[in-house]
Amino acid sequence: MANSEQLIKMKVLKIATAGSVDDGKSTLIGRILYDTKSLTDDKLEAIEEKSRQRGFDYLDFSLATDGLVAEREQGITIDVAHIYFSTPSKSFIIADTPGHIEYTRNMVTGASTAQASIVLIDARNGVIEQTYRHFFINNLLRIKDVVIAVNKMDLVDFSEEKFNAIKKEIEFIASKSGYRGQNLTFIPMSALQGDNVVHKSENTPWYKGETLMHHLEKLEPEDISEISQARFPVQTVIRPKTEQYHDFRGYAGKIYGGDLSVGDEVAVLPSQTKSKIKTINFFDKEFETAKRGSSVTITLEDNVNVSRGDMLVKVNEEPTIAKQLDATICWMDKEPLKASQKYYIKHGVNDAQAKITKLSSIINTDFSGIEENPSELVLNQIGDIQLKLSKPLLVDSYSDNKSNGSFILIDSKTNSTVGVGFIK
Amino acid sequence: MSNKTIQVDALESEAIYIFREVVAQFEKPVLLFSGGKDSITLVRLAQKAFYPAKIPFPLMHIDTGHNFPETIEFRDRLAKELGVELIVRNVQDNIDSGRVKEETGRYASRNMLQTETLLDAIEEFGFDACIGGARRDEEKARAKERIFSVRDDFGQWDEKNQRPEVFDMLNGKIDLGQNVRVFPISNWTELDVWSYIEQEDIEIPSIYFAHKRKVFVRDGMIWSADDEVVFRDKEEEVLEKMVRFRTVGDMSCTAAVLSDAVDIAKVVEEIRDSSISERGARIDDKRSEAAMEKRKQQGYF
Numbered sequence: 197m198a199n200s201e202q203l204i205k206m207k208v209l210k211i212a213t214a215g216s217v218d219d220g221k222s223t224l225i226g227r228i229l230y231d232t233k234s235l236t237d238d239k240l241e242a243i244e245e246k247s248r249q250r251g252f253d254y255l256d257f258s259l260a261t262d263g264l265v266a267e268r269e270q271g272i273t274i275d276v277a278h279i280y281f282s283t284p285s286k287s288f289i290i291a292d293t294p295g296h297i298e299y300t301r302n303m304v305t306g307a308s309t310a311q312a313s314i315v316l317i318d319a320r321n322g323v324i325e326q327t328y329r330h331f332f333i334n335n336l337l338r339i340k341d342v343v344i345a346v347n348k349m350d351l352v353d354f355s356e357e358k359f360n361a362i363k364k365e366i367e368f369i370a371s372k373s374g375y376r377g378q379n380l381t382f383i384p385m386s387a388l389q390g391d392n393v394v395h396k397s398e399n400t401p402w403y404k405g406e407t408l409m410h411h412l413e414k415l416e417p418e419d420i421s422e423i424s425q426a427r428f429p430v431q432t433v434i435r436p437k438t439e440q441y442h443d444f445r446g447y448a449g450k451i452y453g454g455d456l457s458v459g460d461e462v463a464v465l466p467s468q469t470k471s472k473i474k475t476i477n478f479f480d481k482e483f484e485t486a487k488r489g490s491s492v493t494i495t496l497e498d499n500v501n502v503s504r505g506d507m508l509v510k511v512n513e514e515p516t517i518a519k520q521l522d523a524t525i526c527w528m529d530k531e532p533l534k535a536s537q538k539y540y541i542k543h544g545v546n547d548a549q550a551k552i553t554k555l556s557s558i559i560n561t562d563f564s565g566i567e568e569n570p571s572e573l574v575l576n577q578i579g580d581i582q583l584k585l586s587k588p589l590l591v592d593s594y595s596d597n598k599s600n601g602s603f604i605l606i607d608s609k610t611n612s613t614v615g616v617g618f619i620k
Numbered sequence: 621m622s623n624k625t626i627q628v629d630a631l632e633s634e635a636i637y638i639f640r641e642v643v644a645q646f647e648k649p650v651l652l653f654s655g656g657k658d659s660i661t662l663v664r665l666a667q668k669a670f671y672p673a674k675i676p677f678p679l680m681h682i683d684t685g686h687n688f689p690e691t692i693e694f695r696d697r698l699a700k701e702l703g704v705e706l707i708v709r710n711v712q713d714n715i716d717s718g719r720v721k722e723e724t725g726r727y728a729s730r731n732m733l734q735t736e737t738l739l740d741a742i743e744e745f746g747f748d749a750c751i752g753g754a755r756r757d758e759e760k761a762r763a764k765e766r767i768f769s770v771r772d773d774f775g776q777w778d779e780k781n782q783r784p785e786v787f788d789m790l791n792g793k794i795d796l797g798q799n800v801r802v803f804p805i806s807n808w809t810e811l812d813v814w815s816y817i818e819q820e821d822i823e824i825p826s827i828y829f830a831h832k833r834k835v836f837v838r839d840g841m842i843w844s845a846d847d848e849v850v851f852r853d854k855e856e857e858v859l860e861k862m863v864r865f866r867t868v869g870d871m872s873c874t875a876a877v878l879s880d881a882v883d884i885a886k887v888v889e890e891i892r893d894s895s896i897s898e899r900g901a902r903i904d905d906k907r908s909e910a911a912m913e914k915r916k917q918q919g920y921f
């Protein structure tokens with residue numbers, strides 16, 4: 197059986213990168229892999245050879261992560277890549293996301309599960325439109341730890357003034373953001389040459405802070421759902437129908453928000469039937485308590501009617517039973533969103549039909565305010581909407597519970613995921 | 621015995637969640653079982669996801685006819701123990717009927733031919749979800765893969781137009797004829813898999829452990845000389861060495877590594893200290909930088 201040491205080792209810090217095209221995200225990740233000795237010999241050889249072939253006098257670390265032919269041809273990242281590495285004290289998953297505006301949806305994909313984000317800025321160009329947008333999305337997702345990596349410092353003579361000017365500008369827009377819980381850290385670096393990435397740079401004597409890796413190693417991994425009330429959405433009902441388990445009726449799912457224990461009085465939603473937790477099963481063992489984040493099977497004292505999409509919660513900790521939602525939505529499809537259109541909505545493991553009853557506003561991602569009553573929301577725009585649902589969903593606000601406060605919209609003609617919503 | 625708090629293993633928990641979504645969202649899922657450590661790990665996770673019920677879908681093996689005998693024996697025994705249906709489809713049948721042509725020469729491999737047999741089997745049984753053991757850390761085109769990855773009628777992966785996958789919501793909606801490839805251990809590394817096998821005490825085929833074998837060396841890689849499958853030039857000398865296999869794909873494209881790791885603890889240690897990636901021993905990836913992406917576009921696992 198697992199000992200505690202092994203279980204701690206399995207804890208991973210998920211990080212996403214952000215920033216405009218060519219600001220150096222892929223290069224930075226390659227550099228981190230290189231400097232932490234995470235690149236195996238065969239992968240390093242491949243990078244050395246390709247860099248030589250292309251006539252570079254340096255190692256093009258972006259080749260470590262740009263895994264698609266089209267990406268290497270164009271020298272840009274198109275889709276998110278997940279990269280894994282560990283240091284003696286921690287395991288990391290870094291999402292290398294695309295900077296190009298056209299692929300913002302892939303950036304959202306990479307960032308949605310991240311606990312920390314690194315926003316790169318090309319020191320020569322300073323804060324540009326795409327920086328604003330990514331910073332905005334980080335705030336919308338409520339990512340707690342955000343590192344502003346002022347990159348390519350080698351191209352501005354490691355100028356302290358340049359660094360401070362960018363810092364001031366970001367601090368100014370951060371003050372306009374509605375999300376207050378964020379920790380901002382500013383680091384001057386050169387991803388290409390390795391300054392302040394893993395090793396402290398001699399080129400920035402004026403910088404008294406830590407290197408990027410040092411900073412990341414100190415961050416605490418946590419579940420994507422912050423601590424709140426327990427939510428247990430039922431994924432499937434387990435009925436073995438064997439002689440030994442003839443009457444076994446277990447509800448399988450993952451716990452979000454808080455812990456659940458045997459004996460807890462629970463309400464089954466939406467029916468509001470009350471019962472008590474009889475057992476918490478995980479594989480062939482029974483447990484007294486299950487923590488948020490664990491996938492378990494729960495049995496109840498009473499023979500109540502529970503099916504997929506229903507939710508078990510502690511009595512007096514009920515979420516909102518909503519037939520209508522107010523939400524901020526990030527649009528990810530070429531077909532624009534318009535009021536009165538219908539979509540499938542997927543909220544956790546639950547599905548319903550949804551009709552857009554109102555498109556209230558487009559939110560400018562440069563923090564300059566909103567545009568009221570627009571006629572449509574196009575690809576990569578963010579706006580506020582109202583939805584009417586074909587059946588009640590059991591929701592929290594995104595700020596209370598990330599997993600139970602978010603949803604996706606699916607186009608019923610193409611089956612594509614066209615938007616991600618954050619419930620108010 | 622039930623006075624404990626269950627500890628969260630985030631990767632295990634995520635994989636179990638994915639298995640349950642597959643069963644809830646699809647009508648005819650199947651687990652693609654190769655007999656390798658990743659698919660054996662998948663089987664254990666599937667068992668955990670549905671316990672005390674049996675695994676509610678069949679296992680399917682696309683047999684190239686060039687598998688290590690140890691793997692085949694292991695496969696049959698595991699399926700029997702679990703009481704799940706095992707479907708086997710043979711690449712040899714397609715070769716015999718002339719549908720596909722066998723590669724020739726010193727690098728000949730049946731690895732690519734598997735794709736055709738797989739697509740036929742998906743159509744034959746009408747599978748709408750194929751669960752596989754691919755991991756994102758294996759290879760850089762794999763690193764781009766979603767957990768639910770939609771394939772069209774021809775099994776093709778449209779890598780530039782993947783669905784966004786946010787939080788842990790998995791969109792399994794597809795049209796008739798399409799299917800989804802599902803990767804529950806996407807976020808595991810090779811070391812995570814080995815550590816899990818150790819922690820869970822999972823049985824794996826013996827070729828994963830160091831053993832004496834007749835081998836020959838070519839292009840710096842070690843090949844098995846025990847069988848007829850790998851083409852060997854007369855001047856390539858046969859030696860006896862202590863070796864093990866890090867992956868157990870088709871024999872013709874899976875090289876061995878020199879190793880003294882005779883048990884699971886030693887294997888974990890060896891992987892932790894390794895300076896060569898797992899796929900460094902797969903000749904099929906060395907064919908070109910884009911090898912994996914190309915195979916995936918054509919419907920490979």
Ligand SMILES: Nc1nc2c(ncn2[C@@H]2O[C@H](COP(=O)(O)OP(=O)(O)OP(=O)(O)O)[C@@H](O)[C@H]2O)c(=O)[nH]1
Pocket residue numbers: 215216217218219220221222223224256258271272273274293294295296347348349350351385386387388389
């Ligand atoms: N001089 C200098 N060049 C850099 C630095 N970081 C990145 N570059 C170069 O900037 C170019 C773009 O780098 P990438 O890492 O591909 O940029 P990216 O942010 O991943 O771009 P997208 O993925 O397309 O958004 C490459 O030519 C890099 O070599 C740096 O610190 N200094």
Ligand SMILES: [Mg+2]
Pocket residue numbers: 221222223258272273292293294295
């Ligand atoms: Mg990039």
